[in-house]
Amino acid sequence: MPSKPLMIGALEFPSRGDAYAFLKGILARYDVGDRVNAADSAILRDALALHPESTTKIDSGIKSFSVRTADFGTKCFWVNRVDGSTEKFALRACVYGDK
Amino acid sequence: MSIVDLQSWLVEQGIEEELDQLTRHTVRGEIGNLLPEPDTVAPRVDWQRLLLAASVLARSDTRFHQEAALRIATSAVTMSRSAAVIDAGAVLLSKLSNFRAVALAGKRALLADDLDGRLGMSLRIEAQRRQMDQAILVESSGRWLQVNDFQQRFWEKATTNGWISASAPTASGKTFLVLQWLIDQMHDGGKRVAIYLAPTRALVAEIETNLELLLGKPGAIQVSSLPLTEKYDTARAGGSPLILVFTQERLHLLANLVGDDIAIDLLIVDEAHKIGDNQRGVILQDAIERVSRANPALKLVFISPATQNPDELLADAPEGTGTSPVDSDVPTVLQNVIVAEQVPRKPKLWDLSVVKAGGKQSIGTLTLASSPTGPTKKLAFIAAAAGEQGGTLVYANRASDSEEIADLISQLIPASAAVDKELLELADLTRKGVHPQYRLAPLVERGVAFHYGNMPSLIRLEIERLFRAGKIRFLVCTSTLIEGVNLSCRTIVLRGPRKGLGNPMEPHDFWNLAGRAGRWGHEFQGNIICIDPGNSQAWPHGVPARARYPIKRESDAVIETGAGLADYLDRRVSADLSELQEADQYEQVGSYLLTTFLRLGSIAEAGLAKRHDKDLIERLDTSLAAIAAQVEISPEIANRHPGISALGLQRLLDAFRRYEGDPENLLPAPVDSEDSYDRFVTIMRRIDQNMFPAFLPEGLIPLYARIVVQWLKGFSLAMMIRRNIEYHVRNNRAYKLPTLIRQTMEYVEQIARFKAPKYFSAYMDVLHIHLRAIGRDDLVEDGLDIGTQLEFGVSSRTLLSLMELGLSRMSAVALYEKIARDDLDKDQCLAWVADRIDQFAGMDIPAIILREILERLHPDADGQTAPSDS
Numbered sequence: 001m002p003s004k005p006l007m008i009g010a011l012e013f014p015s016r017g018d019a020y021a022f023l024k025g026i027l028a029r030y031d032v033g034d035r036v037n038a039a040d041s042a043i044l045r046d047a048l049a050l051h052p053e054s055t056t057k058i059d060s061g062i063k064s065f066s067v068r069t070a071d072f073g074t075k076c077f078w079v080n081r082v083d084g085s086t087e088k089f090a091l092r093a094c095v096y097g098d099k
Numbered sequence: 100m101s102i103v104d105l106q107s108w109l110v111e112q113g114i115e116e117e118l119d120q121l122t123r124h125t126v127r128g129e130i131g132n133l134l135p136e137p138d139t140v141a142p143r144v145d146w147q148r149l150l151l152a153a154s155v156l157a158r159s160d161t162r163f164h165q166e167a168a169l170r171i172a173t174s175a176v177t178m179s180r181s182a183a184v185i186d187a188g189a190v191l192l193s194k195l196s197n198f199r200a201v202a203l204a205g206k207r208a209l210l211a212d213d214l215d216g217r218l219g220m221s222l223r224i225e226a227q228r229r230q231m232d233q234a235i236l237v238e239s240s241g242r243w244l245q246v247n248d249f250q251q252r253f254w255e256k257a258t259t260n261g262w263i264s265a266s267a268p269t270a271s272g273k274t275f276l277v278l279q280w281l282i283d284q285m286h287d288g289g290k291r292v293a294i295y296l297a298p299t300r301a302l303v304a305e306i307e308t309n310l311e312l313l314l315g316k317p318g319a320i321q322v323s324s325l326p327l328t329e330k331y332d333t334a335r336a337g338g339s340p341l342i343l344v345f346t347q348e349r350l351h352l353l354a355n356l357v358g359d360d361i362a363i364d365l366l367i368v369d370e371a372h373k374i375g376d377n378q379r380g381v382i383l384q385d386a387i388e389r390v391s392r393a394n395p396a397l398k399l400v401f402i403s404p405a406t407q408n409p410d411e412l413l414a415d416a417p418e419g420t421g422t423s424p425v426d427s428d429v430p431t432v433l434q435n436v437i438v439a440e441q442v443p444r445k446p447k448l449w450d451l452s453v454v455k456a457g458g459k460q461s462i463g464t465l466t467l468a469s470s471p472t473g474p475t476k477k478l479a480f481i482a483a484a485a486g487e488q489g490g491t492l493v494y495a496n497r498a499s500d501s502e503e504i505a506d507l508i509s510q511l512i513p514a515s516a517a518v519d520k521e522l523l524e525l526a527d528l529t530r531k532g533v534h535p536q537y538r539l540a541p542l543v544e545r546g547v548a549f550h551y552g553n554m555p556s557l558i559r560l561e562i563e564r565l566f567r568a569g570k571i572r573f574l575v576c577t578s579t580l581i582e583g584v585n586l587s588c589r590t591i592v593l594r595g596p597r598k599g600l601g602n603p604m605e606p607h608d609f610w611n612l613a614g615r616a617g618r619w620g621h622e623f624q625g626n627i628i629c630i631d632p633g634n635s636q637a638w639p640h641g642v643p644a645r646a647r648y649p650i651k652r653e654s655d656a657v658i659e660t661g662a663g664l665a666d667y668l669d670r671r672v673s674a675d676l677s678e679l680q681e682a683d684q685y686e687q688v689g690s691y692l693l694t695t696f697l698r699l700g701s702i703a704e705a706g707l708a709k710r711h712d713k714d715l716i717e718r719l720d721t722s723l724a725a726i727a728a729q730v731e732i733s734p735e736i737a738n739r740h741p742g743i744s745a746l747g748l749q750r751l752l753d754a755f756r757r758y759e760g761d762p763e764n765l766l767p768a769p770v771d772s773e774d775s776y777d778r779f780v781t782i783m784r785r786i787d788q789n790m791f792p793a794f795l796p797e798g799l800i801p802l803y804a805r806i807v808v809q810w811l812k813g814f815s816l817a818m819m820i821r822r823n824i825e826y827h828v829r830n831n832r833a834y835k836l837p838t839l840i841r842q843t844m845e846y847v848e849q850i851a852r853f854k855a856p857k858y859f860s861a862y863m864d865v866l867h868i869h870l871r872a873i874g875r876d877d878l879v880e881d882g883l884d885i886g887t888q889l890e891f892g893v894s895s896r897t898l899l900s901l902m903e904l905g906l907s908r909m910s911a912v913a914l915y916e917k918i919a920r921d922d923l924d925k926d927q928c929l930a931w932v933a934d935r936i937d938q939f940a941g942m943d944i945p946a947i948i949l950r951e952i953l954e955r956l957h958p959d960a961d962g963q964t965a966p967s968d969s
Contacts, residue, residue: 033778034764068777069801078773086773 006095009046020095023047027067027091032075036065044077047094057089106159110167114152117144118167119460121174122453126435126462128177129590129626130451131487133463146175146184150191157194162428162645163456169195169430173623176204182211189214193226196233196247197431199272199620237279239286249427250276257400261420264371264401266409266647267427269614273402274585277367278306278313284365284398285320285340292334293365295344296386298373300852301584304556304907305563306369307344325903326352326887335362347379347386348857352886354389355739355860363390363397371401371412372648378683378742380653381691385741388706391417404611405647412650415706428647432617433624438632438642439465439481446470449481451628454642468511474594474637475500477630479507482573482592485628487512489546489572490589494612496597498577498841501549502538505575509547512573518544519570524946525561531945532558532909534820534840543571550576553844555816557907561947587618587625594630595637606643654707657688661715664689668722671746672729676792686791690737690744696723697734697745736868740861747790748865754789755869762875765866767859767885770811770894779804786858793858794850803850806843810851810892815912819843851889860886895921900928905955910948917942932956 003015013019026040036044044065051057060083070076070088078088092098100108110118121144127133153171156164172195175188189210192200204210215223234243235254246254249267256263257280267273284290295310297303303324310322321341323330326349334341343353354361368387374380391397401412405428413422435453442448447467452459467484471477482493482504493508495501526540532555533539539558542548548562548571563586565571574588578598591613596604604612617625629642657664667685679686695705701720702708708716730749737745755765767782768774780801783794794800805826809819820843827834863885870878883899892908893899897918901911904925918931936957939949 030760031764031781031784033768033774033776033781034760035774037761066774066777068774069780073801080773 008043008050008094011043011046016095020091023091023095027075027077030067030075032067032069034067036067036077041065044079047091048079048089050094050097051089052093052097057087059083060085102155102158106156106161106164109152109156110164114149114167114171117149118170119455120144121149121170121178122435122455122460123462124178125170125174125433125624126437126453126626129435129488129624130437130462130465130485132466132484133451134448134466136463144174144178146179146181146187150175150184150187153191154194157191162430165195166430166433169197170433172197173200173433176200176209177623185210186214186217190218190222190226193229195429196229198233198245198247199431200623203620203623237283239283244279246276247272247429247431249273249425249429252427253277253425254280256423256425259421260423261397262399262401262413262416262422263425264403264409264412264422265425266403266406267425268405268430269611270431270587270617270619271427271429272431272619274306274309274369277369277400277402278310281342281365281367282310282313282320285342290364290398291337291340292331292363293340293342293367294350294363294390295342295367295369296347296350296383297344297369298346298376298379298383299552299579299584300346300556301552301559301579302369303344303346303349304560305585308560310342310344323903324349326350326356326890327903328353328356329903331357347383348853349890350386350390351382351739351741352856352860352890354386354393355886356884359389359393359735359738361390361393363394365398365400366390367400367402368412369402370404372403372406372650374412375651375653375656377653378687381657381687382741384652384654385691385694388415389738391415403648403650404614405607407647407649409650414710431619432622434613434617435624435626436613436642437462437626437628439485439628439630440632451485475503476507478592478594479504480511481628481630482590483508483511485626486573486590486592488589489569490566490618490622491573492586492588492591492615493573493575494591494593494596495549495575495577496595498549498551498553499837501551501575501577502837505542505547505549505573506538508573508575509542509545512545512547514545519546521565521568522546522570525558525565528561528945528947529558532815532817532913532948534817534836536836537840538837546570546572548574550574550579551841552577552579553841553848555844555907555909557909557947557951587615587621589616589618589622590626590628591616592628592630595634603639604643606640606646607648609643610646611648652707654688654691655710657685658692658707658711658715658719660684661712661718665715665718665722668692668719668726671744672726676788679792682792686744687742690742690747692719693723693726693730693745694734694737694741696720696727697730697732697737732865732868736864739864740857742857743791743861748861751785751789751862751865752869754785755866762870762873763878765869766878767863770808776804776808779807782859782862786862790858790861793854803846803855806846807851807855807889810847811888811894813893813895813898813912813915815916816844816847816909819847847892851892856886856889859889860884897921897923897928900925901956904928906951910951910955913944913948914952917944929956 006013006016006019008019013022045062048054048057057079060081062079063082064080066078066080067075068078076088078086080086149171153168156168159165172188172191175184179185189201189204215226218226233251234245235251237244249271253265253276281293285293295306297306307322307324314320319339321330321339324344330341374383395417403409409426410424416422437451437453438459439449439451442450447470449465451463451465452461465485467480469480471480478493482491493504495504522543526543529537529539539548550559550562562571566574596609598604598608613627616627631637632642664685667681668689671689692702695702699705703716703720726746730745732745732748758765768778783800783804787794794803809822820840823839823843867879888894891902897920898911898915900923901914902908
């Protein structure tokens with residue numbers, strides 16, 4: 001079965017695998033503790049919108065994104081909300097819809 | 100027969116047997132739980148003969164002879180019932196310039212008042228002349244101070260020379276006298292800023308407290324241990340003269356803030372033999388040279404315990420500066436080295452003997468309550484039995500051992516019906532300030548304590564105070580005591596002492612420790628009990644004979660390795676930092692030499708060159724030139740970070756230049772930001788990869804970062820321990836509470852307060868260079884630098900103000916929990932306290948913290964303690 005293209009905002013990817021690799025590539029450019037820059041933040045906003053729990057993840061609204069420690073010594077993106085709270089989210093969930 | 104021959108004959112033959120008897124008799128009186136024996140000594144002593152011999156021996160310069168004279172004089176005062184013999188003993192003590200022992204005899208009602216009135220005319224004249232000769236005028240107080248020969252020579256030489264180096268055994272009254280002299284110097288009007296350097300924060304706290312007590316309140320002279328510029332600027336501008344008490348690291352912090360033209364009039368370097376310590380010795384040397392370079396007319400005083408060559412420290416004095424060593428090896432109290440050996444097949448019975456020249460003298464058999472199995476129990480049981488009179492110090496090789504031994508001792512001593520109020524207050528402080536189950540609390544309530552370097556200073560100082568006061572009767576401590584805490588005792592008990600990780604203690608370290616037995620002016624003698632002297636595991640080289648420290652700068656010792664250092668420097672240019680072997684040995688001195696090279700263009704121009712082979716210096720110059728060719732970092736920047744290689748700074752700068760992300764991400768995030776912890780993780784990794792592998796092992800970096808953030812947030816130690824426990828529980832990790840408590844304390848001291856400030860300060864300096872170079876000056880902030888923030892564990896203005904007012908961090912944090920605002924300056928903090936002075940009782944603040952708050956922040960507070968006179 002040919003792979004299905006995926007749109008993240010205005011960006012079109014031939015397959016979910018490509019989209020996931022692209023987003024992982026962005027993550028790889030950051031160290032833990034970094035604030036995500038404006039261009040990458042725009043992409044992450046669109047990616048987070050695809051997350052199956054996007055409403056609760058975004059909650060009071062997105063202020064910024066950071067890269068921080070995840071479980072088992074890995075790193076992941078975190079959404080910093082307008083109300084000062086912060087929560088991590090998985091790129092895999094944004095792309096594949098896994099919870 | 101010459102007088103020298105006579106003196107030797109006396110101690111070797113003439114009175115040898117009587118001396119042995121006196122020793123046996125006096126030592127038996129010191130030790131508890133000896134099997135009873137009839138006293139056959141006291142009634143038979145021929146005091147007239149012995150006192151005559153002692154007066155001959157008192158004129159000798161040989162320590163051995165003086166010790167014999169001191170033993171006879173002390174025995175006469177303490178053993179005899181004849182007033183005439185006691186008087187004669189006291190006269191002999193004053194001939195030995197041991198006025199404190201005479202005063203002690205008076206205090207204990209052994210010696211009747213008005214000794215001078217009972218002397219014949221010629222003796223009275225002699226005594227009065229001696230008192231005048233052996234006294235110095237403390238101009239600041241207008242008081243005459245009776246001193247011994249060493250103290251008198253110190254006073255005279257220190258006043259007339261530019262650089263002096265004073266060396267004398269522990270308990271010679273060095274610190275007390277030097278502090279008096281320092282205050283006198285600051286009173287003369289010409290000197291504005293003095294620095295007293297001490298090797299550890301523990302000693303800094305002690306010296307600062309003693310200075311404040313000597314100066315009284317309110318002082319015309321300011322004292323501070325904070326590396327902040329405010330008081331320095333005031334003093335330089337003509338305000339109150341200032342005495343700063345610093346570790347070498349804090350001196351560098353202040354010099355970084357003030358600049359390389361820092362103006363210091365007087366520098367005192369205590370425990371100066373530590374210029375030879377691995378890794379920190381060269382930081383000390385660098386600090387001294389930095390101040391000396393900026394102040395050619397600097398007055399400099401080195402103080403060290405018994406050293407072989409105090410004049411070595413004077414070798415780099417500027418040309419034309421008057422220098423003088425002041426050396427002494429005179430005993431002030433009797434020190435009995437006692438060996439304890441188990442009676443064969445009888446583990447509860449131990450033979451005790453005093454070590455003497457060429458053998459030992461039996462003093463009796465010690466009985467223990469139970470059979471000791473293993474080294475820990477031996478130490479605990481023997482200490483509890485022999486040292487039951489109190490003032491007993493037990494040396495433990497590790498912090499964990501010290502807790503075990505103290506616990507065992509507490510089980511062997513009888514509990515008193517009512518626990519002293521001050522002990523209860525200390526127990527309360529440890530429960531609230533560390534953890535409700537911290538082992539110290541129940542021990543303290545029984546008059547037993549343990550003591551190690553990473554403990555919060557407020558608790559450690561209170562333990563020391565209560566030990567001096569006799570309320571804590573047994574104190575089990577680690578090598579903090581040979582790192583220079585002035586704490587003396589009646590009896591020390593040791594078995595196989597080690598220094599650091601497993602190295603047998605060197606003889607001079609052993610004697611520095613042993614020298615604490617016998618509190619001059621408080622006791623006539625001290626006892627050093629060495630257990631299992633024949634056990635080669637415990638004592639690989641036997642019980643050490645008396646020895647003095649050889650002073651050798653760490654830099655000189657490392658340079659003398661010759662090719663070893665040069666090869667390391669050659670490899671340092673290209674090797675991966677993680678593969679760099681022998682960094683522990685060479686990195687610090689290599690960094691020092693590189694900075695020197697950057698400043699002078701060749702180390703042949705430096706003072707150290709005269710102490711080394713010319714070819715070796717040339718060889719090192721070649722290696723350093725190869726490194727310097729790759730370094731754009733200026734000597735001024737390198738100078739600010741002693742112990743960190745300019746090459747490491749350069750590599751970090753290169754890494755910043757390669758960095759493609761937002762430069763803002765290179766900065767530490769504010770501690771209240773959600774990114775702060777992770778940012779520190781990355782910064783530590785960046786430092787490890789580029790500057791120097793300081794935060795190892797890599798897997799512990801997340802833990803280190805968490806400690807740093809909590810420390811900067813102003814968390815109390817108790818809260819940090821609680822969080823650490825929660826972390827272990829949350830992650831399903833097993834832990835042992837005593838270990839976790841000690842480990843948290845260790846991380847605070849070693850990571851948050853030592854490594855992080857050192858390396859983060861350098862990181863920020865290099866980052867600022869980079870940010871300015873790329874036109875991002877907007878990211879360079881001039882606030883409180885991260886090194887100072889970390890040194891004190893504060894990030895709020897209010898907390899810093901409280902510490903500037905003299906509170907320990909523990910007290911500052913406890914008080915800050917009650918203060919709503921985070922931006923109070925010092926006056927506002929004082930006003931906050933004054934407004935609530937009646938409400939403190941209801942605030943549930945531990946009494947010891949409350950006492951400190953009132954002493955420091957409320958001008959009418961009382962309840963101060965006397966300064967230590969050791």
